[in-house]
Amino acid sequence: MPLGKGSAKRVVVKFPSGGGYSPGNTWELYVGSDDRVEAFVYHRGGPQKPSVVIATWTGYQKAGPLLISTARRGTADGQPLRVFFSNVSVTSSWGRTRG
Numbered sequence: 096m097p098l099g100k101g102s103a104k105r106v107v108v109k110f111p112s113g114g115g116y117s118p119g120n121t122w123e124l125y126v127g128s129d130d131r132v133e134a135f136v137y138h139r140g141g142p143q144k145p146s147v148v149i150a151t152w153t154g155y156q157k158a159g160p161l162l163i164s165t166a167r168r169g170t171a172d173g174q175p176l177r178v179f180f181s182n183v184s185v186t187s188s189w190g191r192t193r194g
Contacts, residue, residue: 096125097136097149098169103127112140131155132164146172159185 096103103125112119119140127133132152139146150169155162167178 097123097134098151101127101133103133110140131162134169148172148176150176150178154179156183158183159187161185 123136137148152164154166
């Protein structure tokens with residue numbers, strides 16, 4: 096685990112510098128035994144100034160059929176980071192007609 100104690104499965108996604116969703120960036124997800132993301136590390140790649148974000152994912156809440164982490168705490172380039180989500184909801188469009 097990048098922050099604190101414990102253990103989790105580390106899943107790494109590195110995007111090529113020439114394209115993709117996030118060119119040159121690396122995302123590390125730390126997934127617990129309950130299949131929830133417990134922490135993540137983000138490394139910005141490419142020609143821009145390198146950046147590192149390390150954060151825990153907590154405050155899981157149900158939003159319809161989904162389980163969403165509503166709180167992230169950690170550091171971004173060595174500075175404190177706090178991200179919170181509120182009023183999270185899910186609206187299904189399944190079965191609606193479009194016209």
